[in-house]
Amino acid sequence: MAVNKSKSGSFIFVARTAFSKLRGSKRRIQGIRKLIISPNGILITFILGIFINVVSNRVQDIVERQRYLEILQYELTQIGLSTYFEIKEFNDSGLILAHKDYPTVVYEAGLNNGYLLTVNQEQLVKITSFYNYLYGVSALSSRYDAEMDEYQIGVDSCLITTPLTQTDICGKETSDRDMAQKYYSTLMVNVSKGISEKAVDILNEFRPVQRRLGSPLLRLLMGTNTMEILK
Numbered sequence: 001m002a003v004n005k006s007k008s009g010s011f012i013f014v015a016r017t018a019f020s021k022l023r024g025s026k027r028r029i030q031g032i033r034k035l036i037i038s039p040n041g042i043l044i045t046f047i048l049g050i051f052i053n054v055v056s057n058r059v060q061d062i063v064e065r066q067r068y069l070e071i072l073q074y075e076l077t078q079i080g081l082s083t084y085f086e087i088k089e090f091n092d093s094g095l096i097l098a099h100k101d102y103p104t105v106v107y108e109a110g111l112n113n114g115y116l117l118t119v120n121q122e123q124l125v126k127i128t129s130f131y132n133y134l135y136g137v138s139a140l141s142s143r144y145d146a147e148m149d150e151y152q153i154g155v156d157s158c159l160i161t162t163p164l165t166q167t168d169i170c171g172k173e174t175s176d177r178d179m180a181q182k183y184y185s186t187l188m189v190n191v192s193k194g195i196s197e198k199a200v201d202i203l204n205e206f207r208p209v210q211r212r213l214g215s216p217l218l219r220l221l222m223g224t225n226t227m228e229i230l231k
Helices: 002-037 039-093 105-113 121-161 171-203 208-213 216-222
Strands: none
Touching (some): 039 105, 039 171, 039 208, 039 216, 208 216
């Protein structure tokens, strides 16, 4: 009987303690509610919301800037690869049959969104000078493409009007075209070599992917996945 009374007393004690804690929790919740709806609470909530919004925007800006710089690194790498294949084509055949303009879309986007202007001054000068040089190469390439079209038109016109029985069909026109193409190819391979050297010089210092992989904060925000060619 004494044991039962002891157990009943223990149960009552535990129940009272739990009830007391519950009442204490309710008081704290009510206190928090009163604080939130009070003038000071509203001000604190407002300031906290602004702080969270500022931090969120800052983190988003850091991620977007880093992502842009990595895409620019990829574009520069692609330009370097393009010059490699042009040089290889010339070494194999002595000609560059078709030159494609180098990509500049990512660079131009960086000028518009301002992220390009956040790199250090030395790198910015190198990058802008490099792309300005590419614009000049594009204009030169367009001019020579137009000239080569004129030479080809001359060959085609000759072939159409010359009897098939005639020997040495359009020899002069064909020779002029081939000489122009050889000159154009020699000029462009030298230009490609210069572009390749400039691209390598920039990429030796401009390495945003490596910066992300070496930064705990950027790894946390963006992970560690990247293309093998950029590592």
